[in-house]
């Protein structure tokens with residue numbers, strides 16, 4: 001086993017399971033040995049199969065791809081572009097990046113995203129936190145740190161990013177928002193949701209759910225075609241394909257002692273002895289989300305008095321509450 005950029009990769013000499021090549025990657029959870037060429041083809045096959053198994057795409061879809069410039073979103077965009085060209089889909093892809101305003105980080109990854117789109121002739125849109133809220137994430141964090149109920153940067157960032165991606169994708173006429181979440185991300189999120197008893201959220205994430213006409217007025221359908229590929233395999237794929245991506249991680253993930261990071265470390269530790277653990281978590285998520293979704297009583301929802309989006313028991317949704325709080329500091 002070798003460790004490259006914090007990814008544990010099992011490389012060795014030996015015969016590929018599918019051809020005569022000798023230098024191989026050992027996929028421990030399945031027992032396969034794959035040479036670079038077979039590995040690359042196999043990853044592309046997994047992505048295509050995931051899309052068809054979960055009915056993620058239809059021929060006429062207008063797909064907006066969330067693009068950060070990191071390995072996952074670059075892999076996703078590259079593959080969706082290939083699939084689209086092969087199947088001659090009529091609507092071109094649009095890549096959508098969010099500029100949170102994170103000093104010495106996002107600017108670099110957006111440069112990579114921009115270059116990638118130029119190379120592959122993909123329309124690229126960028127929307128920033130500053131455009132929408134008047135503040136960068138760095139400025140928001142400086143303000144929020146003064147208050148006693150400061151939570152971690154990711155809490156604020158994720159709340160804003162989710163809404164901006166959803167709204168901008170709809171503005172662009174999209175009916176699908178493709179996101180680069182890989183298997184490791186899905187496993188980590190599911191475990192987090194279990195630990196915090198977020199069953200409503202798990203039910204909401206059910207992949208095959210019937211989005212009611214009422215809800216689809218607000219929310220675009222999201223798909224995650226990389227959800228069956230572990231993070232280290234996405235890393236190997238972009239490197240074998242020589243796709244240019246931005247390799248650094250967001251500084252806030254290192255600064256804040258966020259629970260998510262601890263959960264990830266826990267999964268990685270278990271994975272050393274049980275290489276199938278992420279797949280177990282993915283399957284657990286698929287089964288539990290279906291069970292919760294089908295048993296849940298479908299109630300009508302309250303609407304936010306400001307934006308009209310579905311909300312819980314409050315009159316304002318979380319997004320509008322957050323924006324209102326920020327305005328107090330202007």
Ligand code: SF4
Pocket residue numbers: 100153154155157158250251252253
């Ligand atoms: S790690 Fe946190 S702060 Fe950084 S981009 Fe992701 S959600 Fe935002």
Ligand SMILES: [Zn+2]
Pocket residue numbers: 016017018019020021034035036037038039
């Ligand atoms: Zn091979």
Ligand SMILES: [Zn+2]
Pocket residue numbers: 304305306307308309316317318319320321
């Ligand atoms: Zn609202």
